[in-house]
Amino acid sequence: MREFSIGEWQQVRDGIWVVQCQPASVNVGLVVGQEGVLMVDTGSSPAQGRELARRAQELVGRPVTHVVVTHAHFDHFYGLAGIEDVVSIGHENLLQHLDGTNDPDVDPEVIRRDLGFDPSELVGPSDPMVLIRAVDLGGRTVEIVHLGNGHSDSDLFVLVADQKVVFTGDMVETSGDPFVGPDSQVETWPKAIDGVTSNARPETLFVPGHGPVVGIDEVTQQRAAVSMLWSTAEDCIKKGMTIDDVVADLNGPREVDWPFAPQSVANALPHLYRALEAKGVTKSRNLPLLGL
Numbered sequence: 001m002r003e004f005s006i007g008e009w010q011q012v013r014d015g016i017w018v019v020q021c022q023p024a025s026v027n028v029g030l031v032v033g034q035e036g037v038l039m040v041d042t043g044s045s046p047a048q049g050r051e052l053a054r055r056a057q058e059l060v061g062r063p064v065t066h067v068v069v070t071h072a073h074f075d076h077f078y079g080l081a082g083i084e085d086v087v088s089i090g091h092e093n094l095l096q097h098l099d100g101t102n103d104p105d106v107d108p109e110v111i112r113r114d115l116g117f118d119p120s121e122l123v124g125p126s127d128p129m130v131l132i133r134a135v136d137l138g139g140r141t142v143e144i145v146h147l148g149n150g151h152s153d154s155d156l157f158v159l160v161a162d163q164k165v166v167f168t169g170d171m172v173e174t175s176g177d178p179f180v181g182p183d184s185q186v187e188t189w190p191k192a193i194d195g196v197t198s199n200a201r202p203e204t205l206f207v208p209g210h211g212p213v214v215g216i217d218e219v220t221q222q223r224a225a226v227s228m229l230w231s232t233a234e235d236c237i238k239k240g241m242t243i244d245d246v247v248a249d250l251n252g253p254r255e256v257d258w259p260f261a262p263q264s265v266a267n268a269l270p271h272l273y274r275a276l277e278a279k280g281v282t283k284s285r286n287l288p289l290l291g292l
């Protein structure tokens, strides 16, 4: 069983709070209106979700009324089952992931052993969405948007326009490289980030799924890194490099310049290669014509 804990609420802006939760160092957010209280993500188990809702009510003096799940991974999603009497919003693809098998690191047996509950307890959002949803919390409207897939098959951004705060889920991570898994769609990921940064102001704050709150420059840098990850993998395939060749280069001469740490690249490679090969990217026949 992994160690569960919830940190202290940190105020981001007026009526907006973040708390970090273990075992996955996930950020859970709180947006407080005159009437409603909206929680962003739910922690890693029903028990943790229940405790987060209790801690939120303790902070605000009113119960949580709305919950948004930014995507289907365990540390964001699995707490939802412990939070009662709320309107819960998530991408409709979450409903396909109630068996606990979607997450790259978590299968049903691991859930029982490490997270301490049975995956049959999982529940989906009461109010599944596809593209956009607005929630009026009283004096404050929260917009929830799906701008295409990137990190997962169910990525949502949560925007609080009056305070210029954006919750990104794992579309942005600042504690390490963003995670690329079997359900990631790296090709469309940068474009989805553009959807929020193109409307952001210099003072906009971004709350990532993991790691410290950042400004637009860090998000733009990460967007560029994700884009470069995709194009570099494409170049490697065109040069005729296999995954083993790339890993050997990562561990040795490092002739290929990657935007992520070697371990992150090695983890992402099978998913990048599968997606690129499915698009028909193959070794280029022209490359041996050196200098021409």
Ligand SMILES: [Zn+2]
Binding pocket: 071, 073, 151, 152, 170, 179
């Ligand atoms: Zn994730």
